[in-house]
Structures are given as structure tokens and as C-alpha cells.
Amino acid sequence: MLKAMExxxxGSCSNYRECExxxxxxxxxxxxxxxxxxLYRSR
Known part of the structure; x- marks a missing residue:
């Protein structure tokens, strides 16, 4: 999923629903x- 995103x-979407x-x-x-x-686990 991260590769597709890149x-x-x-990217850099928040959890505040503005992106949605x-x-x-x-x-x-x-x-x-x-x-x-x-993303955070991969770093």
C-alpha cells in the first residue's frame, strides 16, 4: 500500500477527515x- 501511495x-494525510x-x-x-x-512502522 505504501509503494502504491508513493x-x-x-501521502501525509491526516486522520482528521479533511482528506476524506x-x-x-x-x-x-x-x-x-x-x-x-x-508508514510509521516501516521507519
């Missing part, structure tokens, strides 16, 4: 939370 050129409300791909906040969790 390949598509997006304007996301052109309609990615929901639970997916954003999962991406953030994976």
Missing part, C-alpha cells in the same frame, strides 16, 4: 489510518 504521489472529504479517489479515513500505521 507511486501515485500522495476532498479526495478525488474517495479514499476513506480507515484506509488513511492504515496507510499511516504502515
Amino acid at each position: 507511486d501515485e504521489g500522495f 472529504s476532498v479526495c478525488p479517489k474517495e479514499i476513506n479515513v480507515s484506509a488513511i489510518t492504515t496507510m499511516n500505521r504502515l
